[in-house]
Amino acid sequence: MEFTFSPLSEQALVIETGAIINKQSEQAVRKLSVLLEKQAPDWLIEFIPAFTTVTVFYDPCRLKQAEAEQELRLLIAQLDEAEAPPPRQIEIPVCYGGDFGPDLSFVAEHNGLTEEEVIKIHTSGVYSVHMIGFAPGFPFIGGMSEKIAAPRRKSPRLRIPERTVGIAGMQTGVYPIETPGGWQLIGRTPLRLFIPEQDIPSLLRAGDEIRFTQIDEAEYREQEAMRDAEHS
């Protein structure tokens, strides 16, 4: 497997495990993450895995870029021995449309569908979490039907409420905290995705399998109240 290296900055190198998102490039990202976590070389500041890249931040006073690349190539040589953790199955309840999903009508119109058809398609898929990033616990989820794909907004929104479910291109995801962003918003979940009091502060992990289920606003309110009671 041929990986490419290029600098993100004078203290970070991007390792690309493939040019497209597929099982092979993703498995390589997960295995590389496992290796980096286990071996934790002392020049390593931290790393950020994504779809087809692992970005490695190193101490620029310790390593030149070429040396960092050399160290990482040594690590990659052990990739075949590393094992990615097995996937988990997780269900995410969503209240679609209305104030929770102001762009549901756009997504429907863009694809020549009714809003109900968009919801039906969104809840019928089995999705996998490709990566966590962009916001705390934010999952980039693959496996969405291209029938409900929609482009990102030209200019990002300045405020999106926490736990909002969105679509960008071929991807769907959930915003764990209030944040700006360019996704088309279709609904909201009562589940907390960012749990700062836990050692691993993210509900979801790369590799997880996900299903979305539709709930109405009453169920949404009920689940939200139950969740708040648990955490108070």
Place this chain on the structure above:
Amino acid sequence: MLSIRKSGLQTAVQDLGRTGFQRYGVIASGVMDPFAHRIANLLAGNAETSPTLEIALSGPVIEFEADHFIAICGGDLSPSLDGEPLAMWRGHFVPKGSVLSFGEPKRGARSYLAVAGSFDVPSVMNSHSTYLRAGIGGFQGRALKNGDVLKTLSVSAERMDVLKNQNAQTPDWLIPPARYHEQPIVRMMPGRQYALFNEASRTRIFEEAFTVSANSDRMGYRLEGPELALEKQEELISEAVAFGSVQVPADGNPIVLLADRQTTGGYPKIGQVASVDLPLISQLKPGESLKFRHISADDAQQLYIEQEQQIRQLKIAIQMKREEWT
């Protein structure tokens, strides 16, 4: 102990950032001007990593409820103690009951207040930084409000004597205020997707001036200037970004990602600001402008190493002075 009489525009506890959790999407946070923060801590006799107060544009009014030793570095927001102007980039003994206030922002946008012993706030995910959007870290996960009381860790009487009698100031060659000017030249490496931009954009990013829009905060500065565009429009695969990544959404206006940046982004990155020049951007106010100049990653790294050596020199000089005296 510090009593916050008036909070100012945005005054919050920050340190060098929350390292190691970006892989769970948790942003780094931390100070916008790491250089000023580190120097302030050294002058106050703290570790560089200790939390300081980041003070933005319109500063707070703070009453010291005990004897303290402090230092203020960064942008000049006209600090004064009991009405008398207070020199920046050096240590000060402040007796119990004195009141620190700020006036007009003269140069730069952010000041850093370090207090000997540092602030007594809990560490969340290995950091004292306030993560405002998530409401965690720092002082109760938020910016300071009127009436807050910020506790400090105690400093022994002997230590306070050393600090008072062996006061330290930043040597002129290390003071950067001259660099916090209105249209700084910011050195920038070509970004990961630089080659995907059209020729006009690739040229103009390094030639023309960009203005900081009002719509700018700790997450990122939106710049206005010549519109930038890709050679051909395409959706990219999201990947990691860094402090100083310059990304360009489809509207053509670049965004420089700063302390509260997201961990990953899907917009193409035309550039990456050299780490040593990040304070130049962080210290700009909305409406001010900047120009980018090309630098290679190797040269940017060299500058970083040199700056680290300079900070280490200062640190050793201060320590020796204070150790000799004891």
